[in-house]
Amino acid sequence: MSFVNNNVRTVPTGLSKVLFFNWPLALLLTAVASTGFLMLYSVSGGDIERWAEPQIIRFCMGMGVMIFMAFVPISFWREISGIAYIVGIALLLAVPYIGETRGGAQRWIDLGFMTLQPSELMKIGVVMALAFYYDWLDERRISHPVWVLIPIILIIFPAVLVLGQPDLGTALLIIAGGAIIMFIAGVHWLYFAAAILSVSLLVTGVFASKGTEYQLLKDYQYKRIETFIDPSSDPLGSGYHITQSKIALGSGGLTGRGFMQGTQQRLNFLPEKHTDFIFTTLGEEFGFVGGIVLLGLYGLILLFCYVSAFSNRDRFGAIVTIGVGTTFFFYFAVNMSMVMGLAPVVGVPLPLVSYGGSAMMVLLIAFGLVQSAHVHRPR
Amino acid sequence: MRRPQKPGRLRQLLTRRAIVLAGMQAGVIGALGWQMRRIAVEQNQSFRLLAEENRVNIRLIPPVRGLVFDRLGKPLAYNEPTYKIEIVREQAGDPEAVLRRLATIVPITDEDIAQALEEMSNRRGFVAVPVIKDLDWEHIAAVSANAPALPGISAELGHYRIYPQADDFAHIMGFVGPVSDYDLSQRDDDDPLLLIPRFQIGKNGIERQIEKPLRGKAGVKRIEVNAIGRVMRVLGREESQAGSNVQLTIDHRLQKFAQERLGENSAAAVVMDVRNGDLLAMASAPSFDPNKFVRGISVADFKDLNENIYKPMLNKAVTGTYPPGSTFKMVTALAALKGGFMKTNEKVRCKGYTELYDRRFHCWRRGGHGNMDLHNSLKQSCDVYYYEVAQKVGIENISAMAKELGLGVPHSLELPAVREGLAPTKAWKKARKGEDWVIGDTLNASIGQGFVLSSPMQLAVMAARLGSGTKISPRLVNAIDNRPQPVRGREPLDIEPEHIKAVQKAMFAVVNERGGTAGGSAIRKKGWEMAGKTGTSQVRFITKEERARGVIRNEDLPWERRDHALFVAYAPADNPRFSISVVVEHGGGGSKAAAPIARDIMREALELGADNGYRALPTDVRAGKPILGDKA
Structure with missing residues (x-):
C-alpha cells in the first residue's frame, strides 16, 4: 500500500504538491495579467502608480490566495460548497443594507482593504454548489423533474437578487453559468431544448405584442430593451461608447500604433478605458496581432481547464474546473463582444486585465479551486 | 452518500457534454477573432480616419x-493692437482672490468680477473667460510684471480698427x-x-x-x-x-476741407479729376464717427444717428438722389443741338410761362426773360426756353443724352448702395407706373424736375464729362496692394465738339459774366475761373392758388419742403482739371446755398492741385503694424 501511495499515480501531499500544480495554467494567468499591467500603464499615460501598481499588488495577493487554495485538498472545498453558497446569498441579501451605490447600482461591499462585489463571488458560489449537488446526486435522478428543479432554484434565487441591484448582465451570466453546469452534469438535453424554445417564444411574444392591445410591457420598457440590444439607437449613451471603442480598435490595424501611441485612449475618447473598455486600448496600440494574442491566451487557459477536467476522475473537481473555465469564458467573450459591438454594453470586465480588485480576486479564488482539483485529482 | 456505481458512464457523459461545450466556446472565440480582424484589418482605413477626426x-x-x-x-484705416485679459479657472486656484488682486492694478469693477465668476462657473475649468478688454499697454505691462501673483491670468492680443x-x-x-x-x-x-x-x-x-x-x-x-x-x-x-x-483716390486734405465746408447742412459735395476720373473728395454731411461703431456704439448714440432728420448715416454723395433741377439743362440743350432741333443762336421768347393744354408751366422768373438763345438760357437759367425746346426734342433724346453724360446710369464704385438715379423714358414710365408718358412729363424732365433723379456723384461726373469732352468715369480705389486699378472712359463723348464748346461757354458765363446765376461765386483768379451751372429743384407742387397769391418763400417753409440747392462746375474753365457738384438738401436756391460752397471747395482743390499726385505706399507698411507719428 505504501508503495502505491508513493507512486506518482497517487495524490501528492505536503510541499511536494507544488510540483503537481498546473503550472502552465498559472503561467498563462500571469501572462494575461501582465498584459493588463502593460495596458494599465499605457492608459494612465505612463503613471505606474495610478493603476498598474495597485493591480500588480492585487494580482500577487490573488496568486498567493490561489496557491494557498491549491494546497488545500479539493475534498475540503467540496465540503464547504454549501457554506460558500449560503455566505454568497447572505452577502447579496446584505448589499441593500451595507452596500455602496456607484453609478446608480448598489453592488459593492466595502471590506476595508478592498471592495467586494458579492454578485461576482456568487458566480463561484453557484458553480461550487451545483458541482457539489451533481457530485452528490444519484445518476438515475439527474434528469428527474424534481431533481432538475432544485438546481434551477439554486440558480434563479441569486440571479433574482443580482437582478434587483440592478445588474442584468451579471444575473444573465449566473443563469448561463449554472445552465452550463447542468448541461455538462448530464441533465437530459430535452430540458435545454425546451428552455431555449420557451425563452424564444417568450421573447417573440413580448415583442410581437408590442403595439397591440395585449402589449405585455410598458413602452419605456421596450425602449430600454431596444437600447440594451442595439446601443446605436442611443448614440450619446452607450452608442457613443461602442462607436469610440470600434474607432480605437479599427485604427489599430494589423500591428497597432505602438505602445502608448494610441490617440483614442490617451485623449479620453474611450470611456472606462482602464476598466471595461481596456481591450480597445490593446487593439489600438498593438493592433489585430495584440488582440489575437490575448484571445489566444484566454483560449489556452480554457483549454488547460478542459485538459485538467478530462484527466480528473473526481466528479466535483471536474465539474468545478469546467464551471470556472466557462465562467472565465463568459467574462472575456462577453467583454470582447461588447467592445466590438457584437453584444449590448453590460458591465463585464475583461478578466485579469481590467482594473479592479473584486473581479480579479474572485477569478483567482476560482482558479485556486481549479488548481486544488488538479493537484488532488485521483489518478 | 456517494454512489461510485458506473462512474465510467457519468464521466463519459460529462466528457461528451464538455466537448460539445468546448466546441461551442471555440466557435465563439473564432467569431471574436474574426470580428477583430474585420474591424482592425479590413476597416482599418476608415476607422483610422475617424480617430484622426x-x-x-x-x-x-x-x-x-x-x-x-x-x-x-x-492712413485712413489701420489696426491698433489691443489687449484683453482672460482668466482660466483651473489655473487660478481661487479665481475670486486672483481677480481681487488683479483689481488693484487694472481698472476692473466688482461687476466685471462677478460677471467673470459667473461665466467661469458655466464653463469647463480650462476655458479662458474674458475679464476686461481694451486695456492699454501700461496695464498689460503691470499685469505681466505681477504674473506670479496672478495665476490663471493671461493677456490676449487682438486688433481694433481705427479710423484716424x-x-x-x-x-x-x-x-x-x-x-x-x-x-x-x-x-x-x-x-x-x-x-x-x-x-x-x-x-x-x-x-x-x-x-x-x-x-x-x-x-x-x-x-x-x-x-x-x-x-x-x-x-x-x-x-x-x-x-x-x-x-x-481721395485727398484727405480736400476731403476734410469739403466736409468742414458743408458744415451743419444736410449736403453732399463731390470733387473729381476730369482727366482720369479720380474722386478727390466725396463729402456727405452731417457725418459721424465710425470709431464709435467699432467699439460698440451706445444705444443713445445710435438712436441719435438714426433719428436725426439729416440722416448722418447716409452717404448722400452716392446714395442720395435728387432732381437735378437746372443743372440738367445742359443735357436738354445738348440733346437739342445734337438732334438739330435747335441752333445755338436760335431764340425762344420767354414770357414767364409756357401754356400747354390749359396747363401753365412756369419759369422761375415770373415776368419772363424775353428773347433767349442757348447761351443766355443757360446763363440765366430760363425755364421756358427748355419747355419749348423739349417739345421738339422729345424725352427719348433727352434721356439718351443724360446717359451719355453719366446720369441715370450705374457707375461702378467700391461703395455700397451706389444709386443709379433716373433718366426717364416712355418705356420706363409704362413699365414702372403703368401710365403713358405725357408731354408735361417731358417739360418737367427738361429742367431736371419730375422723374429725373441723380446723385451728387453723377452730377460731378456730368460736369467732368462736359469739361473734358470725354466719357470719363469715376474712380475711388487707386490701387490694391500697389496694383493700380484701371482708368475708364478716356474716349470722347458722342457729341459734336462745337456743341460742347457752346455749352462750356455758357457755363463760363453762368459764373463769370454779369447776369449769370452764379455770379456771386466766381473764383476771381486768372486761370482758375470756374464754369458751372446752378440748380434749384422743387420738392413740392406749387398750386395755382399759391402762384396767384405769390409763391411762398423757402425761408417760410418747413425744412423738408424747401427746395434743394445744387451747383455743378469744372475748373479751370480754359483747361479743365477738376469737376465739382454740391447738393444742399432743402438749402433753398442753388446760387445762394450751393455755389459758394462749391467755389470754396474748388478753390481749395486748385490750391492743392499742384500737390495731389500719388505717393506710393511704403512697402514695409504691412497691415497691423501700428503707424506711429502719422496719425490723424
Whole structure:
C-alpha cells in the first residue's frame, strides 16, 4: 500500500504538491495579467502608480490566495460548497443594507482593504454548489423533474437578487453559468431544448405584442430593451461608447500604433478605458496581432481547464474546473463582444486585465479551486 | 452518500457534454477573432480616419485686416493692437482672490468680477473667460510684471480698427463690426473666418465693398484635442496672410476741407479729376464717427444717428438722389443741338410761362426773360426756353443724352448702395407706373424736375464729362496692394465738339459774366475761373392758388419742403482739371446755398492741385503694424 501511495499515480501531499500544480495554467494567468499591467500603464499615460501598481499588488495577493487554495485538498472545498453558497446569498441579501451605490447600482461591499462585489463571488458560489449537488446526486435522478428543479432554484434565487441591484448582465451570466453546469452534469438535453424554445417564444411574444392591445410591457420598457440590444439607437449613451471603442480598435490595424501611441485612449475618447473598455486600448496600440494574442491566451487557459477536467476522475473537481473555465469564458467573450459591438454594453470586465480588485480576486479564488482539483485529482 | 456505481458512464457523459461545450466556446472565440480582424484589418482605413477626426481640430488664425490710405499715403484705416485679459479657472486656484488682486492694478469693477465668476462657473475649468478688454499697454505691462501673483491670468492680443480721419471719411470708409447671422445670409461667402464669433467684417463703405481683399486669408493651427475639447498640443501652424493694403483716390486734405465746408447742412459735395476720373473728395454731411461703431456704439448714440432728420448715416454723395433741377439743362440743350432741333443762336421768347393744354408751366422768373438763345438760357437759367425746346426734342433724346453724360446710369464704385438715379423714358414710365408718358412729363424732365433723379456723384461726373469732352468715369480705389486699378472712359463723348464748346461757354458765363446765376461765386483768379451751372429743384407742387397769391418763400417753409440747392462746375474753365457738384438738401436756391460752397471747395482743390499726385505706399507698411507719428 505504501508503495502505491508513493507512486506518482497517487495524490501528492505536503510541499511536494507544488510540483503537481498546473503550472502552465498559472503561467498563462500571469501572462494575461501582465498584459493588463502593460495596458494599465499605457492608459494612465505612463503613471505606474495610478493603476498598474495597485493591480500588480492585487494580482500577487490573488496568486498567493490561489496557491494557498491549491494546497488545500479539493475534498475540503467540496465540503464547504454549501457554506460558500449560503455566505454568497447572505452577502447579496446584505448589499441593500451595507452596500455602496456607484453609478446608480448598489453592488459593492466595502471590506476595508478592498471592495467586494458579492454578485461576482456568487458566480463561484453557484458553480461550487451545483458541482457539489451533481457530485452528490444519484445518476438515475439527474434528469428527474424534481431533481432538475432544485438546481434551477439554486440558480434563479441569486440571479433574482443580482437582478434587483440592478445588474442584468451579471444575473444573465449566473443563469448561463449554472445552465452550463447542468448541461455538462448530464441533465437530459430535452430540458435545454425546451428552455431555449420557451425563452424564444417568450421573447417573440413580448415583442410581437408590442403595439397591440395585449402589449405585455410598458413602452419605456421596450425602449430600454431596444437600447440594451442595439446601443446605436442611443448614440450619446452607450452608442457613443461602442462607436469610440470600434474607432480605437479599427485604427489599430494589423500591428497597432505602438505602445502608448494610441490617440483614442490617451485623449479620453474611450470611456472606462482602464476598466471595461481596456481591450480597445490593446487593439489600438498593438493592433489585430495584440488582440489575437490575448484571445489566444484566454483560449489556452480554457483549454488547460478542459485538459485538467478530462484527466480528473473526481466528479466535483471536474465539474468545478469546467464551471470556472466557462465562467472565465463568459467574462472575456462577453467583454470582447461588447467592445466590438457584437453584444449590448453590460458591465463585464475583461478578466485579469481590467482594473479592479473584486473581479480579479474572485477569478483567482476560482482558479485556486481549479488548481486544488488538479493537484488532488485521483489518478 | 456517494454512489461510485458506473462512474465510467457519468464521466463519459460529462466528457461528451464538455466537448460539445468546448466546441461551442471555440466557435465563439473564432467569431471574436474574426470580428477583430474585420474591424482592425479590413476597416482599418476608415476607422483610422475617424480617430484622426476625433483627435485633430483646426483652429483658424484670423488675419490682420488690410490698411487703407488716401492718395498721399495718409492712413485712413489701420489696426491698433489691443489687449484683453482672460482668466482660466483651473489655473487660478481661487479665481475670486486672483481677480481681487488683479483689481488693484487694472481698472476692473466688482461687476466685471462677478460677471467673470459667473461665466467661469458655466464653463469647463480650462476655458479662458474674458475679464476686461481694451486695456492699454501700461496695464498689460503691470499685469505681466505681477504674473506670479496672478495665476490663471493671461493677456490676449487682438486688433481694433481705427479710423484716424474719423468723421471726415465715415461714409467712404464705412466701418467694421462683428459678423452677424444676417451678414452670413446676405453674403455668398464661405470663408470659414466668418464662423469665428465676433469676427470683424466691413459693414459699410469701402470696408464693406472691398471686404475680401481687405480681410486677408486665414491661417490654420492644427491642434490635438481630447474628448472634452481641451487642447493637448499644437500639431502644425500655417500663418495667416494679412489683407491687402488699399489706396484710395481721395485727398484727405480736400476731403476734410469739403466736409468742414458743408458744415451743419444736410449736403453732399463731390470733387473729381476730369482727366482720369479720380474722386478727390466725396463729402456727405452731417457725418459721424465710425470709431464709435467699432467699439460698440451706445444705444443713445445710435438712436441719435438714426433719428436725426439729416440722416448722418447716409452717404448722400452716392446714395442720395435728387432732381437735378437746372443743372440738367445742359443735357436738354445738348440733346437739342445734337438732334438739330435747335441752333445755338436760335431764340425762344420767354414770357414767364409756357401754356400747354390749359396747363401753365412756369419759369422761375415770373415776368419772363424775353428773347433767349442757348447761351443766355443757360446763363440765366430760363425755364421756358427748355419747355419749348423739349417739345421738339422729345424725352427719348433727352434721356439718351443724360446717359451719355453719366446720369441715370450705374457707375461702378467700391461703395455700397451706389444709386443709379433716373433718366426717364416712355418705356420706363409704362413699365414702372403703368401710365403713358405725357408731354408735361417731358417739360418737367427738361429742367431736371419730375422723374429725373441723380446723385451728387453723377452730377460731378456730368460736369467732368462736359469739361473734358470725354466719357470719363469715376474712380475711388487707386490701387490694391500697389496694383493700380484701371482708368475708364478716356474716349470722347458722342457729341459734336462745337456743341460742347457752346455749352462750356455758357457755363463760363453762368459764373463769370454779369447776369449769370452764379455770379456771386466766381473764383476771381486768372486761370482758375470756374464754369458751372446752378440748380434749384422743387420738392413740392406749387398750386395755382399759391402762384396767384405769390409763391411762398423757402425761408417760410418747413425744412423738408424747401427746395434743394445744387451747383455743378469744372475748373479751370480754359483747361479743365477738376469737376465739382454740391447738393444742399432743402438749402433753398442753388446760387445762394450751393455755389459758394462749391467755389470754396474748388478753390481749395486748385490750391492743392499742384500737390495731389500719388505717393506710393511704403512697402514695409504691412497691415497691423501700428503707424506711429502719422496719425490723424
